[in-house]
Amino acid sequence: MGRQAKWLWLVTGANLAVAILLILMLYAVRLALAAMAPEITTWPLLVALLVGFPLAIFGLLIARRVSSRISRYAAYLFNGCVLLMYGSLTLGGAMLFARTVNESFFIPDGYRGDVYVIYGSQNCEPLVEKDGEITYRIPGDGILRVCGTLDRKTTRTRYYYWRRDGSSQRIKSLWLTTIERTPENIADDSEVGVFFPRTGSTGTFASTPPSVSRQCSVDFQQFYVGTKHHLITNYRKTDLHAYLRDHPVGCKGSE
Numbered sequence: 001m002g003r004q005a006k007w008l009w010l011v012t013g014a015n016l017a018v019a020i021l022l023i024l025m026l027y028a029v030r031l032a033l034a035a036m037a038p039e040i041t042t043w044p045l046l047v048a049l050l051v052g053f054p055l056a057i058f059g060l061l062i063a064r065r066v067s068s069r070i071s072r073y074a075a076y077l078f079n080g081c082v083l084l085m086y087g088s089l090t091l092g093g094a095m096l097f098a099r100t101v102n103e104s105f106f107i108p109d110g111y112r113g114d115v116y117v118i119y120g121s122q123n124c125e126p127l128v129e130k131d132g133e134i135t136y137r138i139p140g141d142g143i144l145r146v147c148g149t150l151d152r153k154t155t156r157t158r159y160y161y162w163r164r165d166g167s168s169q170r171i172k173s174l175w176l177t178t179i180e181r182t183p184e185n186i187a188d189d190s191e192v193g194v195f196f197p198r199t200g201s202t203g204t205f206a207s208t209p210p211s212v213s214r215q216c217s218v219d220f221q222q223f224y225v226g227t228k229h230h231l232i233t234n235y236r237k238t239d240l241h242a243y244l245r246d247h248p249v250g251c252k253g254s255e
Contacts, residue, residue: 008062008075015055019082022048022089045093049086056083100154102133106162107171108140112226114238119219121145121249137162143243150199150219159194159225171225179228189229197223202240218249 025045059079066072107115115138118124127148128135134151138144159171173193179185201217220240224231 002067004062004065005068005071008059008066008071011055011059011062012075012078015052015059015079015082018048018052018055019085022052022085045089049090052082052086056080056086096154100156101151102156102158103136104133104158104160105136105138106160106168107138107142107225109161109163109169111138111140111142111161112230113142113224113235115223115225116143116238116240116243117221118143118145118244118249119148119150121147121218121247123247142238145247150221152199157197159223161192175228179231181232185228186232187229189227192225192227195224195226195231197221202244216249218244 022045025048029042029045056079059075060083063072063075063079066075105115117136117138122145124145124147125137127146128137136144136146160168161171162168171192171194173191174197175193175195179195199219199221201219203217222240224235226235
């Protein structure tokens with residue numbers, strides 16, 4: 001085996017190892033998303049792509065100099081397919097990043113309980129969007145009615161407590177799994193976090209005009225904010241259906 005052939009199979013073998021690791025990382029990210037893990041690290045994927053790209057290109061360049069036709073075509077096929085996979089993942093990641101919406105929730109300082117953002121309702125606040133970021137300022141009752149529609153794109157969300165003097169404090173804890181009723185959690189009345197943020201739709205009726213009753217579908221975002229102690233011992237779920245009965249919404253075209 002010539003020197004070029006040895007280099008070819010060394011580079012191709014390294015590229016195979018990187019490709020296998022990348023596939024395993026993607027599978028791990030999928031499992032983390034399915035389990036709603038509070039934090040998902042993607043930097044290993046970026047490192048694998050940064051290593052894999054030059055290996056695949058180097059493998060294609062070396063393959064041109066190998067005398068064996070079988071080895072050359074096999075290296076072309078493998079490194080070319082892997083390079084295509086790397087490119088597809090990079091393009092998909094770039095498109096996902098470009099479509100990601102930044103949003104910030106500003107909640108009254110000290111508020112504990114459910115927070116709702118109801119979209120497309122009457123007597124609503126305009127949707128505040130500046131420099132590609134949507135800002136929600138939650139009122140004292142925890143329910144914000146906005147005039148815009150729910151954007152179901154991927155989001156990067158931050159939560160803050162805001163004070164009357166204009167200052168704010170970020171709420172960093174995010175709980176996406178069940179808060180168990182343990183002595184430690186019951187005693188924890190200091191750490192403030194956001195529990196189980198989600199989007200949804202619910203059916204309600206609206207009368208616009210009053211003589212015509214129409215069934216509507218209302219989109220909303222919902223999450224709980226507070227401490228584990230409050231969530232376990234004092235939490236009272238907000239009755240969204242009762243709220244919508246008392247605060248009618250505007251139908252979005254379904255009659």
